[in-house]
Amino acid sequence: MPLAIKRLVWLGGGLLLALLAWQGVFQGALQELSLQLVAWQRDFHRALTLAITGLSGTPSPATWATLLGISFGYGVFHAAGPGHGKAVLTTYLLSQGGARRRALALSFAASLLQGLVAIGLVLGLVHGLGWLTRQAMGSVAWVEQASFIMVTLLGAWLCWRAIRQLRGSAAVPAVAPAGGHHRPHDHDVDHACCGGHHHVDPQRAGDWRTALITVVAIGIRPCSGGVLLLGAATLLDNFMVGVAAVLVMALGTALTVSALALASVFARGWAEQRLAARVTGHRIGRLLGWAALAGGLGIMALGVSLTATGVGQPASAPLLGEPPSTAPLFGG
Numbered sequence: 001m002p003l004a005i006k007r008l009v010w011l012g013g014g015l016l017l018a019l020l021a022w023q024g025v026f027q028g029a030l031q032e033l034s035l036q037l038v039a040w041q042r043d044f045h046r047a048l049t050l051a052i053t054g055l056s057g058t059p060s061p062a063t064w065a066t067l068l069g070i071s072f073g074y075g076v077f078h079a080a081g082p083g084h085g086k087a088v089l090t091t092y093l094l095s096q097g098g099a100r101r102r103a104l105a106l107s108f109a110a111s112l113l114q115g116l117v118a119i120g121l122v123l124g125l126v127h128g129l130g131w132l133t134r135q136a137m138g139s140v141a142w143v144e145q146a147s148f149i150m151v152t153l154l155g156a157w158l159c160w161r162a163i164r165q166l167r168g169s170a171a172v173p174a175v176a177p178a179g180g181h182h183r184p185h186d187h188d189v190d191h192a193c194c195g196g197h198h199h200v201d202p203q204r205a206g207d208w209r210t211a212l213i214t215v216v217a218i219g220i221r222p223c224s225g226g227v228l229l230l231g232a233a234t235l236l237d238n239f240m241v242g243v244a245a246v247l248v249m250a251l252g253t254a255l256t257v258s259a260l261a262l263a264s265v266f267a268r269g270w271a272e273q274r275l276a277a278r279v280t281g282h283r284i285g286r287l288l289g290w291a292a293l294a295g296g297l298g299i300m301a302l303g304v305s306l307t308a309t310g311v312g313q314p315a316s317a318p319l320l321g322e323p324p325s326t327a328p329l330f331g332g
Contacts, residue, residue, distance in 0.1 A: 037081045040077065041077075041078070041081075041225070044070070044073070044074045044077060044078075044225065045225060045228055047070050047074075048067075048070055048071065048074060048225065048228070048229050048232070048245075049228075049229075049232055051063070051066050051067040051070050051071075052067055052229065052232050052233055052236065052238065052241065052242065052245065053232070053236065054066065054067075055067050055238070055241060056236040056237075056238050056241070067241070067245055068244070068245060068248045071229070071245040071246070071248045071249040071252070072248050072249065072251065072252040073252065074225050074249055074252065075111075075223075075248070075249035075250060075251060075252025075253040075254075075255075075256075076252040076253070076255060076256050077252075078223060078225060078249075078252075078253060079111070079252070079253040079254075079255075079256035079257050080256050084147075084148070084151060084218075084302060084306055085110060085114075085217075085218035085219075085221070085257070086257060086260055087302060088151055088154070088214070088217060088218055088299055088302070089106060089107065089110070089214065089218060089257065089260070089261055089264075090260055090261065090263075090264045091295050091298055091299055091302075092154075092158070092214055092295065092299065093261055093264035093265055093268065094264045094267060094268050094291075094295065095158075095291050095292050095294060095295020095296070095298070096158060096210075096292050096295055096296075097268055097288070097292075098265055099265070100262060100265055102211070103258070103261035103262055103264070103265045104258050104261065104262070105211075106211060106214055106215060106218075106261065107254055107257040107258040107260075107261045108254045108258065109215045109219065110214070110215045110218035110219035110257065111219065111250045111251070111253040111254035111257055112219070112247075112250050112254065113215060113216070113218075113219025113220065114218075114219045114221065114222055114223050114226070114250060114253065115222075115223070115226060115246045115247055115249060115250030115253075117143065117219065117220055117221070117222040118222035118223055118226035118227050118230060118246055119226075119230065119243055119246060121136060121139065121140070121143065121222055121227060122136055122227060122230040122231060122234065122239075122242075123239075125139060126230075126231060126234055127234065127239070133227070133228065133230075133231025133232075133234070133235075136227055136231065137224065137227055137228065137231075140221070140222060140224060140227060141310065143220060143221060143222060144221045144310060145307065145310045145311070146220055147217060147218070147220045147221040148303050148306040148307040148310055149303070149307060150213065150216055150217035150220060150303075151217045151299060151300075151302060151303030151306065152300055152303030152304055152307060153213065153217075153303075154210075154213045154214060154217045154299055154300075154303070155296050155297065155298070155299035155300025155301070155302070155303055156296070156300050157209075157210065157213060157296075158210070158292065158293075158295060158296030158299060158300075159293055159296035159297060159300060160296075161210075161292065161296070162289055162290075162292035162293035162295075162296055163293065165285075165289045165292065166286065166289040166290070166293065217303075223246075223249065223250075223253070225249065226246040226249055226250075229242050229245055229246060229249075230242040230243070230246060233245075272284070272288075275287065
């Protein structure tokens with residue numbers, strides 16, 4: 001068996017064992033945490049409902065500040081809880097690399113897209129087709145399935161890029177070029193390479209195709225709290241107030257996700273610096289290539305797992321992220 005295939009088999013086996021160990025050791029703790037987060041989310045939903053109702057009854061700077069403040073807090077809280085979007089983004093940045101500006105751009109773009117999808121969903125289904133908010137909430141599960149499929153495609157794309165890089169770096173001699181500048185990424189791909197510090201291999205983090213797939217995979221799933229808030233705003237004949245609150249909610253989400261993204265960038269940069277002090281440039285490129293492949297496999301495995309789970313229960317409360325007891329508030 002070729003050495004590359006052996007490494008791929010060992011890598012896949014290691015990821016599988018890690019996933020099994022994670023599920024076996026932390027399943028109970030995660031379940032308890034998930035229940036607590038659901039309770040907190042229910043409280044936030046009620047606070048949002050009361051805030052937008054108060055604003056509708058008595059519009060004032062105080063009621064506006066209350067609604068927008070709770071919306072912002074919900075966005076921060078919602079982003080801090082479990083979710084596949086943060087797992088995808090942090091894994092992507094840790095394994096593939098990315099500059100700080102790219103990490104911030106991805107975080108804010110994905111968070112804004114979540115808010116826009118929620119607005120479009122309610123606008124099309126509730127205002128356009130006359131659905132109840134409860135029915136619109138049920139459709140979130142199907143949109144989420146599309147997000148899971150996009151995550152799988154993103155992982156497959158990253159694997160293909162990593163394999164391409166590994167094949168290219170195998171043909172590059174392990175001798176530093178004149179001037180001692182080591183470039184761990186593929187020169188055939190990146191013709192605009194300069195002498196600055198790079199975090200990306202085999203292609204730049206600014207590759208628009210990868211950035212677009214990443215943003216869509218994360219952001220296409222609308223926030224359930226945003227959908228509920230827009231449904232309440234519709235019933236109160238204040239849809240534009242709900243839109244403003246959802247955009248502020250997206251800002252809170254973006255700030256939390258950005259913090260995680262920047263932490264991933266700094267962690268990868270720290271690891272690269274340690275590697276550069278101990279390993280030759282060509283070997284760094286190979287190691288980063290294997291890290292990129294591992295990240296792609298992890299993202300693809302996550303997407304496949306979430307897709308399979310969603311097919312089994314397409315309209316369940318865990319997928320929607322909405323406690324069942326709150327759903328009837330805006331449906332009957």
